[in-house]
Amino acid sequence: MSTGIYSIGVSGLAAAQLGLLATEHNVVNANTPGYTRQRTVQATNIAINTGAGALGQGVHVQTIERMYDRYLTAQVNSAQTTLSGIESYYTQIKQIDNLLADPSAGLTPALQDFFSGVQQVASNPSLLSARESMISSSTTLVNRFQSISLRLDEMAEEVNGKIQDAVTSVNSYASQIADLNQRIIISEGTYGQPANDLLDQRDQLINDLNKLIKVTTSTNSNGSFNVFIGTGQQLVIGNQAMIMTASASSADPGKIAVGLQTAAGGSMELPENLVTGGELGGLLSFRSQTLERATNELGRIAASVALTFNAQHALGMDLQGNANGSAGFNADYFNVANFTPTVSANTHNSGNLLVTSQLIDPPPFGTELNDGNFYTNLTTSDYRLVFNGGTSYTLTRLSDNTNFALTATPPGTLTQASEGISITLGTGAATAGDSYLIQPTQNAAKNISLNPVIAADARAIAAAVPFRTSATATNLGTGAISAGKTVPGFSTDPGFNVANLASNITVTFSGTPAAGTLSFAGLPATAQIIVKLPGQPESTTAAVPPIAYQQGMTVSVAGMSFTFTGQPVANDTFTLARNTAATADGRNALALGQLQTKNTMSGAKATFQGAYAEMVASNGIKTRELKVTGEAQQAVLDQAQASRDALSGVNLDEEAANMIRFQQAYQASAKLLEVGKTLFDTVLQLG
């Protein structure tokens, strides 16, 4: 027992002291984010073999270990990145949800007031006050479209800004991780012991990075991490950090796209589907799945209101008797000059073909003689036009990637009636593979406005129908003619024009009741007669020969449609005349009012209000879905965090116990020294 009693005691003192230091480190870092509790790993010193057996030589601390499980940490990171994505999406969509929900600020009240205004004019076409009130409610509607659209545009700007901020943070984290990698390599290489606190810091940075974008990691043999985004795009390799970029998208300069900087200093755009999870993933999903759709849907409603209203308005006659063909007639109620779809040439295009696009005129319901109202085929989607070479173009509806094959030679026009747009190929030439982004409705809600002439003079509202019918007073038969309405021009039929009715058109019945015919005098030379017998399809004939009479038949000439009932006798006549001085005629205003309840959108399948309700519902459903999945994901994260904390978190009670434990160990070891001293003194006293 030469020096053993001291050395064993001292080794005990040292071990207990390290134990106490580790405990203290745990206690003070109990609230440090990402901190992993540490503990000393003690082992016995190598024993000395003696005749009496192996003699223990005390204790030493092998290492200070982190109570760490990388799988638990990975679970936390993965749960975190999903939750951050959902949360950032939710934060954004909630704004739209609130915007649409407001009963006084949404589109609904403005749309209803607008049509009430139309109905007032229909009831009192001669009252200027009713007309002014219609102008005023129209202005409210236009302003409402613009203000909602403006708010959505602000959100788009906000998303662009947030993407740039997030990319800046990602770059900062990436370079810090690269830096920590370097320090860990040095620390662990020098001492051969784990660099616990540096590892914790790096793990915390990975966790922070996951809040911004989903990343995966792999560990190198020297202890450094590689960090990847998307499907393996490198962000950090050992001590090298790549630079992420946020710049205008090549397809659509209005939005900021995320990319990685190339060695040459340029930027390689990352496809949006590679950027998932985290705030960036949430923002990109919000933009593509919700914001752009909402903007387009609002624009689609605005464009449909304006186009269908204009088409019907153009068939009317204003209070001063002007109709289509009169110099002072204002066919458009809404100003559609600014409704041109946005076309963006891809910045990678090598050709220089100038492409523009137009919204096509809305088709009338059913056939020409049916209701005079109109509908649009516009969708909420954006489109991509790709030149395939020769005369071949492919138009892709981006919402579901449906392709339409179109052919034309520039300068020419591609028309896709089922989507409500046409595309004009202008000057220049395209190279195969050139692509153009077409956004038909994106700016419609922003650009809608009233025709300034009508806004300034309510008399210009075309509430009346430009012609009237009458049966001659001396008619002997019971034949009657309906009030009639204007219908859009059809094929070679010239449509209504005041020039076509410069003098009255007289319809004369001849023959017997059983085999009677109608002949028309005063028709324009190019006019066709379109006839629809009850329960049968329309047929078109040239104007000149008389047509067979049948009760209930509807006839359209030169854009004027009317129905005959009853039985005329020979030489009975009916007259179509210009509807002069028709201040009390509100027929066209009635037709305009009917647009409110007709299925005027989505190819005659939805009303304006229905389309808006669908937009509110789909936003609400998505918001709700995000809220619910967000709550579920929060639970997943809590669970993962709890599992990690259960292993790695500091429990102060436990540390208190450990403190006592190591204190007592220290005291015991000190006591050993005291015993050794006493023994030594005893031996000295003997001598």
Next chain:
Amino acid sequence: MRISTSQIFDSGARGIGRNQVDLFKLQNQLSTGRKVLTPEDDPIASAQALVLTQSKSVSAQFLKNQSDAQGKLGLVEAKVASVGDLLQSVRERLVQAGSTTLTNSDRSYIKEELEARFSELMGIANAQDGEGNYMFSGYQGAVRPFSAIATGASYQGDDGQRFLQVAASRQMATNVTGNDLFESIRNGNGSFVTSAVTTGTGAPVNTGSGVIDQGSVTDPALISTAMATYPGGVQIQFSVVGGVTSYQLFDNPAGTTAYTAPQTFTPGQSIKLERTTAPASDFGASVVIEGSPANGDTFTIKPSTNQSMFASLRNAINTLTTGIGGSYTSTEYSNRLAESLGDIDQALENVNKIRSTVGSNLKELDSLTNADEDLQLQYSSSISSLQDLDYAQAITEMSKKQLQLEAAQLSFKQVSQLSLFNIL
């Protein structure tokens, strides 16, 4: 199982936070009275509510249009009724004028009265509504529809009907055109006009005392076809041979193609209108001729044409002005008066027809209004059930959440105070 100190704090704070969020939302619901604060709370309900709100506002618009239509039609109804009253009194005067005991000066008093009625009728026809629009001018609201001329009145309006949308698929005319009310009146009995050949200077005039009635229709379809087939009508020619009066039907106006064989005439007998020569056809109507027609007397039956109420009234006034003994014989006077009476009867019938159309439109408006008022209630209650808060439930929920929050706070306080360091 091991637990870290931060877990105790985190989960405590989270629990309190969650309860606070719930309470905040409940408080918002209670203060607004709405169950659905944003579409997120119930997307389907909010979309339904939007659609229902539109339906409700459309239905409210219809209600407003119905009340507009009711106002306008009510005014029309009143005017049409006064036209009816006026015609009724004209008719009474005409019946009175037919009395053989009257002198020409008596007739001139009646004539004066009819002149006054004529002006009154003109006033009604040119009536304006509350907005200053002429009521009976069709589309041309600012155009005065009627002005008096020598033969009655001329119409400057049109056939325009002022429609209002009173239901989703119902547009109702809220006006009656001057043409319909005053102008397009079938003269005679509505199917045909009977007359003794009395008109025109230099034309052969009946010399007998035969007076023809307005005729009666037994089969409307047959007479309608017959009048369309023979737009010139038929004439009944009388011949007296050896004291025997017989009649025969001919074409009109030529009177050369015989439609029937001659038949013996008895005064007051019913003469069937028909054609027995090829192509034979039954006209589905008959006339009665009273008195004794002379040889060569002719009566015509022509398809009805439209005759203005003003023209009928003017004709009657002219007949009264001329009176008996002027250029009219007593027979001619009677025939003319009978024709006028027939015309006024037709006018009355036309007024009654229009009154009943207006009346049934008003009735329809009533039932539409009832239906739409019910719908309003229905929509309101549907929207309410989609959006509105059940207060009892919400307040119960509020107390529950309050309790939970208090429990969470209290338990957190207790647990967080437990620390070994306090004891050591």
